[in-house]
Amino acid sequence: xxxxxxxxxxxxxxxxxxxxxxxxxxxxxxxxxxxxxxxxxxxxxxxxxxxxxxxxxxxxxxxxxxxxxxxxxxxxxxxxxxxxxxxxxxxxxxxxxxxxxxxxxxxxxxxxxxxxxxxxxxxxxxxxxxxxxxxxxxxxxxxxxxxxxxxxxxxxxxxxxxxxxxxxxxxxxxxxxxxxxxxxxxxxxxxxxxxxxxxxxxxxxxxxxxxxxxxxxxxxxxxxxxxxxxxxxxxxxxxxxxxxxxxxxxxxxxxxxxxxxxxxxxxxxxxxxxxxxxxxxxxxxxxxxxxxxxxxxxxxxxxxxxxxxxxxxxxxxxxxxxxxxxxxxxxxxxxxxxxxxxxxxxxxxxxxxxxxx
Numbered sequence: 074x075x076x077x078x079x080x081x082x083x084x085x086x087x088x089x090x091x092x093x094x095x096x097x098x099x100x101x102x103x104x105x106x107x108x109x110x111x112x113x114x115x116x117x118x119x120x121x122x123x124x125x126x127x128x129x130x131x132x133x134x135x136x137x138x139x140x141x142x143x144x145x146x147x148x149x150x151x152x153x154x155x156x157x158x159x160x161x162x163x164x165x166x167x168x169x170x171x172x173x174x175x176x177x178x179x180x181x182x183x184x185x186x187x188x189x190x191x192x193x194x195x196x197x198x199x200x201x202x203x204x205x206x207x208x209x210x211x212x213x214x215x216x217x218x219x220x221x222x223x224x225x226x227x228x229x230x231x232x233x234x235x236x237x238x239x240x241x242x243x244x245x246x247x248x249x250x251x252x253x254x255x256x257x258x259x260x261x262x263x264x265x266x267x268x269x270x271x272x273x274x275x276x277x278x279x280x281x282x283x284x285x286x287x288x289x290x291x292x293x294x295x296x297x298x299x300x301x302x303x304x305x306x307x308x309x310x311x312x313x314x315x316x317x318x319x320x321x322x323x324x325x326x327x328x329x330x331x332x333x334x335x336x337x338x339x340x341x342x343x344x345x346x347x348x349x350x351x352x353x354x355x356x357x358x359x360x361x362x363x364x365x366x367x368x369x370x371x372x373x374x375x376x377x378x379x380x381x382x383x384x385x386x387x388x389x390x391x392x393x394x395x396x397x398x399x400x401x402x403x404x405x406x407x408x409x410x411x412x413x414x415x416x417x418x419x420x421x422x423x424x425x426x427x428x429x430x
Contacts, residue, residue: 122162125399127392128184129154129193130168130177130218138172141220141231142263142270144354145384150195157388161396164314173376174201181205185212191395194226197269199408217395219387229391229400229408233274235325236380236412240349241282243377243414247347249286256318259283259292260311262333263325263351264299271422274324275351279323290321297329305339314339322348327357327379331366334376343375350379353415353424360426367420378416379424 132140134147151167151390158165166189168180175214177196184192185208192209194203194216206223209216216226248257261283265276276294284290293311297303304324312320324330330350337346350357357379359365366376383390390410397404415423 077164087410089332095239096261099244104223111128124164125164125190126164126166126187127158127191127193127395127399128166128168128180128187128189129186130170130180130195132170132195132197133172134169135171135206141274141382142267142326143352143382144356144386145352145382147184149385150387152388153384153386154388154392155350157392161392162178164383172197174198175349177201178204179209181208185209185214189214189428191215191217191399193217193219193391193395194223195221197221202382215398217391217398219391227394227404227406228407229387229410231382231396233271234278235409236351236382237278237280237325238282239278239380239412239414240351240357241279241341242285242325243282243349244347245283245286245290247377248319248321251347252319256315257287257290258311258315258318258320259287259290260295260308260322260333261292261325262295262304262322263297264327265294265296265325267299279325283321283323300327301326304329305336308333310335312337314343314344318336318345320346322346322388324348324350324352327354328351330376334366334374337375346375348376349414350376351382353381353383354385355378356414358420358424361421367417369417369421376418378414380412381415382412383410 096120131147131151134151137146139146140150154165161341166184166187168184170177170180176199177198181192192214194205197220200220202218202221203224206216206226210225218226218228220230222228261276261279264270264272266273279291280349283292295311296309298306322333324333326348333348337343357365358367364370366374367378394408396405
């Protein structure tokens with residue numbers, strides 16, 4: 074298994090350039106199709122790499138629909154592929170699976186007719202992915218899967234348990250250092266039983282992490298069924314029942330983290346809480362003038378940070394794997410997102426502000 078070494082940079086893609094060095098030491102950029110260079114002495118021949126047609130079938134691009142229990146949308150995933158493709162000799166064909174098996178099967182049928190060189194499949198339906206894998210193998214087209222396996226295809230995937238553990242450990246360390254000896258309660262809040270989003274894995278990791286530095290910590294589970302509006306009432310009951318207790322809140326998404334902060338504020342208990350979210354979508358970070366929750370100017374927030382999932386950079390992670398496959402290189406069967414805790418101290422390093430200028 075490969076773990077992505079670092080978060081992919083969301084910079085604008087750059088056109089591929091080819092270089093030749095002439096005797097005078099002049100560096101020339103371009104396609105080397107200049108007539109006066111043809112056959113000229115001292116020119117270093119550089120072969121133009123062939124272009125590849127790559128299909129990307131996105132999970133869904135329905136407006137407002139979020140992915141993987143985070144605040145990211147399919148549109149953000151698509152845009153990351155469009156930008157990242159500028160770095161490679163790739164022509165992208167985009168499909169929208171609409172989270173629907175029939176749409177997904179129709180998409181792969183069209184891609185086979187187009188004779189694409191590689192098919193990138195993003196669909197959270199294992200049974201349909203088996204059929205898609207069969208269709209692609211029959212057509213001699215290699216597949217690359219995102220988050221849900223396609224048989225015999227390399228997989229790029231998030232690690233929900235690891236992401237949860239990162240959050241839990243950050244909270245546990247904070248509680249052990251800041252509230253030494255004080256009564257402390259761990260809280261895990263969100264859409265906890267959402268198996269289709271693999272949130273139970275995130276919950277397991279968070280629970281393990283919360284006990285890292287506080288092994289005797291009691292943990293309370295608050296199920297919202299995916300509705301952040303439920304965080305306030307649920308958390309208010311816990312706070313009322315524990316008036317002299319500190320709370321470490323592991324929220325399973327950023328919306329729940331922000332709702333938890335509001336609940337603590339309403340109860341007059343901000344000094345008793347610390348929160349870590351999951352995702353790092355635009356609801357918690359932004360530009361220099363946005364003043365979002367995770368911001369260098371807001372280092373005193375009880376939202377200590379959020380664990381990055383980088384769905385808005387998938388193209389920068391997945392397309393390099395695709396290129397290695399297209400070039401006949403061996404790739405790992407499983408590559409995992411490099412989740413990390415994003416805080417006020419590093420948010421502008423991981424996500425440079427778009428309004429810096």
